[in-house]
Amino acid sequence: MVSAWASENRLVLGQKKVDEKSNEITAIPALLAQLGISGCVVTLDALNTQTAIAQQLVEAEAAYILAVKQNQGTVYEDLVMLFEGFEADGYPTVIYGTVQRENAGHDRQACRQLWVVTEPAYRQYVRRGKLWANLHSLIKLVTVRVTADNIHTTTRYFISSWHATANDFMVAIRDHWHIENG
Numbered sequence: 001m002v003s004a005w006a007s008e009n010r011l012v013l014g015q016k017k018v019d020e021k022s023n024e025i026t027a028i029p030a031l032l033a034q035l036g037i038s039g040c041v042v043t044l045d046a047l048n049t050q051t052a053i054a055q056q057l058v059e060a061e062a063a064y065i066l067a068v069k070q071n072q073g074t075v076y077e078d079l080v081m082l083f084e085g086f087e088a089d090g091y092p093t094v095i096y097g098t099v100q101r102e103n104a105g106h107d108r109q110a111c112r113q114l115w116v117v118t119e120p121a122y123r124q125y126v127r128r129g130k131l132w133a134n135l136h137s138l139i140k141l142v143t144v145r146v147t148a149d150n151i152h153t154t155t156r157y158f159i160s161s162w163h164a165t166a167n168d169f170m171v172a173i174r175d176h177w178h179i180e181n182g
Contacts, residue, residue, distance in 0.1 A: 029056055037062040041162055041172055046071055051131045054161070058133040063162035065139075065172055078126045079157040083115065083140045095119055097166035108147045114173070115140045116166045126159075134161035139169055 028048050038061040044053065046069035057064045070076050086094050097116040102109065117138045123129050126138070139158040144151065158173065 028053060032056055032060065041065060043172055043175075049159075051133070055133045058161060063160065065158055065160045065162060065169065068157040068159055074127045075159065076157065079138060079140070082117075082122060082125050082138065083157075086117070094122070099166040099170050101170060108145050110146075111144045112170065113142050114166050114170045116169055118163075132159055135159055136161050136163055137169070141173060
């Protein structure tokens with residue numbers, strides 16, 4: 001079962017059952033086609049980070065934020081190398097946005113820092129970047145969780161067609177997980 005979640009309203013907008021001999025990748029486009037998403041920002045997990053889905057969202061006049069993991073091959077590799085290069089040089093000539101948030105609860109502390117790069121010159125480093133409709137933003141999010149027992153760091157990457165601030169991206173990415181928790 002896949003669901004469309006309106007994070008602002010904390011409401012499920014629609015659901016689609018995944019056929020037994022299929023997967024989410026075929027169900028998501030059908031669900032999106034049923035929704036009026038013009039003007040919305042749609043977030044999807046890495047399984048659904050597909051060029052056809054990005055194209056469908058842009059054609060529906062929605063913006064996308066797509067998680068990128070190793071299943072995306074060169075896109076993932078390119079984002080890792082690009083941000084590692086920025087960090088090695090200390091971001092001296094890179095125009096970027098960043099935001100950091102800290103919170104505590106459930107016997108743990110978390111610190112999240114997000115970087116957004118939108119300069120067209122850097123999008124050219126994404127070898128398959130032209131395949132992603134209206135690609136505008138390259139995003140890195142580092143989360144450090146501290147508990148009594150350990151410290152765990154997670155680094156995630158995203159691509160997006162949305163023109164927004166680092167803070168807006170942070171909120172949208174965090175809100176994506178409300179469907180899991182709410």
